[in-house]
Amino acid sequence: MWRAALLGAVLLQAGAAAAQQAAPAPPLAASSQTLVLWFLLATLALVVTVFVLVVSLIVIKMQPLLRQLYARPTVHNTWSGKVLGLFVGDNRLVTGENRDELMGHEYDGIAEYDNDLPPWWKYSFVGTVIFAIGYFGYYQVAKAGPNSHDEYETEMRQATLLVSADADDPNKLTTYTALGTPADLSAGKGIFVTNCAPCHGPNAEGKVGPNLTDEYWLHGGEINHVYKTIKFGVQGKGMVAWKGKLSGKQILQVASYVQSLQGSKPAGAKEPQGEKETIKPLAAK
Known part of the structure; x- marks a missing residue:
């Protein structure tokens, strides 16, 4: 009888130990999410690479046709024609029309060239002017958003909430009386x-x-x-x-x-x- 009881106790202890060993490991949700993220990024990079290669191959195969289209007077000097020129080796859209053209001014062996500002620079400048007009109209004319002074005041009020109200609080004025002795x-x-x-x-x-x-x-x-x-x-x-x-x-x-x-x-x-x-x-x- 006692042997059976002893055997039962041993079995129970072994079962408990096995249960502890079989306890579920810490969740791997974070590692799984990281793996999935890297897999998606790798897949996206692969898709983008394949897309670029396919487009490059198509452009290379179609270059003779693109050159014929680009040579037409009705296409050559248009904005879309300049974009098309990038695919056939004409970089006017990036470098400008005039490059290293002499203007006829020469002094002491130094010649003056006529070089265009890059079109992308001119477009960017026009974009900044448009943005500045919109910004000024939105914040200063329409008063639809907080200006820099309002943002400063808001940030200072928020900062005040994070400072303890004690003797070392720079936002809390003391009430001392001047010493006159x-x-x-x-x-x-x-x-x-x-x-x-x-x-x-x-x-x-x-x-x-x-x-x-x-x-x-x-x-x-x-x-x-x-x-x-x-x-x-x-x-x-x-x-x-x-x-x-x-x-x-x-x-x-x-x-x-x-x-x-x-x-x-x-x-x-x-x-x-x-x-x-x-x-x-x-x-x-």
């Missing part, structure tokens, strides 16, 4: 002289960068706008981002120092740039 302004001046003077001048009169002492601002003159410009920079305008190089307090100190220079009128000040924005000079505390 002598210690903060002195620290801000030291940072400015070390890092900002090469572009804005030792007195912020402006060099490569704009004048920071007048009422005109490219990116806003309020303390939080200045803070944002210093921290994140201005891409493509030469203003580097000082985030990671200066601490938040240091950025606020130098921004406060810049605001304290309003109306100082340094010698050799650069001409105004940007929009006028009256900023009240910062009074020291």
Whole structure:
């Protein structure tokens, strides 16, 4: 009895092992689809090759007939005749009518030739003009599609959704108050002289960068706008981002120092740039 039970257990274990071994392999759907794709591409390439060979053979066999047709005056100078000329060795449709024809102008051993612009170039130019007229009419006259400014605004709104709304969000303006203590302004001046003077001048009169002492601002003159410009920079305008190089307090100190220079009128000040924005000079505390 116990032998039968033992034999049954062994058979069950063997069956389980066989079932595991016979378990279906991972699906090969992806490999099959790849094979089918390559097969279709190879078939398409073969069909195209055969088609080109057949057409070439037909053209070669029909060349005498095509030459006779091409020689007719009613066909030779027509546009369709020029297309036909490509099959009999006349490349006027590609190279133009005149090639290396002397115009009778010669100076110092240099002769002037009369060469046509390639017809394909002329047709392409006409095509671009037609496209430009249609493009201008669609986007600028009919306003049927978004112009470049609208697309930029849309992309910026989409980008804003992908930026986290935290202290390092360049789209979120801070609400800081300018620092007015002598210690903060002195620290801000030291940072400015070390890092900002090469572009804005030792007195912020402006060099490569704009004048920071007048009422005109490219990116806003309020303390939080200045803070944002210093921290994140201005891409493509030469203003580097000082985030990671200066601490938040240091950025606020130098921004406060810049605001304290309003109306100082340094010698050799650069001409105004940007929009006028009256900023009240910062009074020291």
